[in-house]
Amino acid sequence: MAALRWLCGLLLLLPLVLGAGNRTGPVPLVIWHGMGDSCCNPASMGYIKKIVEEKIPGIYVLSLKIGTTIIEDMENSFFMNVNDQVTQVCDTLTKDPNLQGGYNSMGFSQGGQFLRAVAQRCPSPPMFNLISIGGQQQGVYGFPRCPGESSHICDWIRKMLDLGAYTKAVQGRLVQAQYWHDPLKEEEYQKYSIFLADINQERGINELYKKNLMALKKFVMVKFLNDTMVDPPASEWFGFYRSGQAKETVPLQETSLYTEDRLGLQQMDKAGKLVFLGVEGDHLQLPVEWFYANIIPFLN
Numbered sequence: 001m002a003a004l005r006w007l008c009g010l011l012l013l014l015p016l017v018l019g020a021g022n023r024t025g026p027v028p029l030v031i032w033h034g035m036g037d038s039c040c041n042p043a044s045m046g047y048i049k050k051i052v053e054e055k056i057p058g059i060y061v062l063s064l065k066i067g068t069t070i071i072e073d074m075e076n077s078f079f080m081n082v083n084d085q086v087t088q089v090c091d092t093l094t095k096d097p098n099l100q101g102g103y104n105s106m107g108f109s110q111g112g113q114f115l116r117a118v119a120q121r122c123p124s125p126p127m128f129n130l131i132s133i134g135g136q137q138q139g140v141y142g143f144p145r146c147p148g149e150s151s152h153i154c155d156w157i158r159k160m161l162d163l164g165a166y167t168k169a170v171q172g173r174l175v176q177a178q179y180w181h182d183p184l185k186e187e188e189y190q191k192y193s194i195f196l197a198d199i200n201q202e203r204g205i206n207e208l209y210k211k212n213l214m215a216l217k218k219f220v221m222v223k224f225l226n227d228t229m230v231d232p233p234a235s236e237w238f239g240f241y242r243s244g245q246a247k248e249t250v251p252l253q254e255t256s257l258y259t260e261d262r263l264g265l266q267q268m269d270k271a272g273k274l275v276f277l278g279v280e281g282d283h284l285q286l287p288v289e290w291f292y293a294n295i296i297p298f299l300n
Contacts, residue, residue, distance in 0.1 A: 027104050027128060028060040029299055030093065034109030034134070034284065035176065038073040039065035045108075051288065055296050060098045064089055064111075077110070078157070082178045082195040086114060090122035099125045104299055106131040108284060109230075112221075113137055113179060117199045119216060120209040120263075129298050131220040134230065134284055138240035138255070139181030139196045142231035166192035183241040201262035214264040220275040220298055222286075229283035237276050238265065 029052060033045045040046050040063060049061045066076040066085050076085065093099050105127050107115035112135020119127045160170050165180040171194045178195035182188065190202040197203060201210070213219075223236040232241060238252035252258050258266050268274050275298075279290055 026056045026059040026300070027102065028062065028099050030062045030064065030099070030103050030105045030115070032064045032089070032105070032107045032111030032115050033073075033077070034107075034111050035077050036074060037077065037108070038070045039063040040070060048106075048108075051291070052296070052299065055292060056299060059299070062092075062096065062099070062103075064092070076175075078175055079173055080175060081172055082114060082117075082175055083198075086117045086121060089114075089118055093118070093122065093125060102126040102128050104129045104131070106133065106295075106299075107135055109134045110136065110175070110179065113139075113196070113199070116213070116219075117195070120199055120206075120212050123212045123215065127216060129218045129220065130216055131222070131295060131298055132236070133222045133286065133295075134224055134227070134236055135221070136179060136230055136235040137221065137238045138200070138235040138257075139179040140176070140231055140235060141181055141183060141241060141246055168192075181235075181240065183243055183246050186243050200257060205262055210262070210264045214268055214273075216268070216273060218273055218275055218298060219268060220277060220295075222277045222279060222295075224283050224285065225278050225280050227283045 031045060031048060033039060033041075037044050045063045049063050052061055053059055065073045066080065066088065067073045093103070102125055105115045105118070107113070107130075112132030115127075115130060116132065116135070116137065119130055157174065157176055160174055161177060161180055164170055165177045165182065166185075166188050170177045171192060178193065180189075180193070181196060190197050193202070199209065221237050223233060224230075225233075227233040227236070230236060232239070232249045234240060234249040234251065238255070238257070239249050240255060242248045242250050252265065253269070257263060258269075261267060265274065277294055279286065279294075281287070
């Protein structure tokens with residue numbers, strides 16, 4: 001009977017063992033789309049998946065879908081608790097036999113910070129390289145232009161953020177409020193932000209967050225040098241407004257996040273693990289040849 005139970009247990013574990021031990025092909029890639037997008041849009045994430053597969057034959061690419069349908073996936077990029085999204089993704093990655101040996105990740109816009117939360121909270125399976133393309137790592141303090149400038153959704157988001165980004169109702173429902181970082185109300189942000197203030201260690205140090213992020217081989221941050229959507233664009237390189245005002249920005253190295261090394265970024269920087277890339281163009285306007293030359297090497 002004991003031998004039978006042992007055999008049954010082995011059979012249950014076999015898919016995971018094979019996925020981790022017998023992988024001889026390229027490192028798998030997990031991608032997470034941005035606001036107003038979906039996992040499989042042929043003009044965005046579907047296109048990225050296609051060109052990566054063309055450049056790296058045999059690679060397994062998982063484009064994350066939050067929800068059961070494409071429409072739900074798009075809607076959830078506006079209206080769903082981000083912590084719940086990260087938990088769902090962690091569960092998906094844990095159960096995917098193709099990822100058990102580890103994977104690289106690439107997040108677009110808000111997907112870049114969401115995947116960083118995955119790296120910090122869910123070390124298994126291991127994430128090797130994290131590529132944040134236009135990700136607002138220190139949050140935003142404005143939406144000069146969000147997808148569909150005349151759409152009711154964008155107008156509604158602006159109104160809700162103006163009325164009270166840190167109210168319980170708005171924080172729990174509106175995705176963009178959960179990484180709204182008001183430099184004029186730092187104490188309120190640190191106290192009531194349910195997502196960004198947590199992953200940026202604003203309320204105390206979670207040593208596991210720090211340890212897990214430092215386990216990355218490379219943390220690549222792409223900043224769009226002519227960005228008109230992210231305010232401030234410096235957030236894409238982990239910079240932000242100097243506290244108490246909303247005019248002057250400071251680079252990562254001058255922020256308390258770095259000087260206090262709350263996430264281990266200072267140590268990662270000194271070890272050559274942080275990569276800062278700049279590309280001409282507006283938000284997510286990524287030339288394909290630039291992508292091939294500067295991003296594909298981190299996926300090989």
